[in-house]
Amino acid sequence: AQSVAQPEDQVNVAEGNPLTVKCTYSVSGNPYLFWYVQYPNRGLQFLLKYITGDNLVKGSYGFEAEFNKSQTSFHLKKPSALVSDSALYFCAVRDPFLGGYNKLIFGAGTRLAVHP
């Protein structure tokens, strides 16, 4: 079965420092991987996805993610964190076998806190 793990409940970063939010996955077949962000009292917003091709994927708001097949990881990164990046981040993998072709299996989420 497809699954996603986000090992950190919370990540604390100083503004201007690089940030990494970790995600590992387990899938049957080729993975379709996603990152979403949730700001307070808002829905989830799509950040980026990996389907195939270049292992470094660039997304919205200066975020990028690195797909590593050997380590089954898809960590989210940003070179310089902003206070406005503080939010809840979800990693997800598509499960095409159940739940329709665009069903996503989500991790538990990681809360990112960027301090001034």
Next chain:
Amino acid sequence: EAQVTQNPRYLITVTGKKLTVTCSQNMNHEYMSWYRQDPGLGLRQIYYSMNVEVTDKGDVPEGYKVSRKEKRNFPLILESPSPNQTSLYFCASSSPTRRGRTGELFFGEGSRLTVL
């Protein structure tokens, strides 16, 4: 503006009182889905619909019903709500992942339901 609209955004109700959470999308998406978000569990799929009159259970369907009579609408029905259905609910829609389409899910703003 492309969007997924849910109503109500907030609702407090009592055990056993039937309620409906509406969801509407204006992107002509075929695929729609309902998720619930609970702390430490991420988002879990409740029901999904591949197209009009085509619906099926997700991972946590117990206590919920859905219908898809029109392409744009996908209401979530709680016939007899119970306290364990207190949660944050998200409706999502997408187009198929094909050439020229990104296939990511678009989420509504969420509906916070409290069942007393």
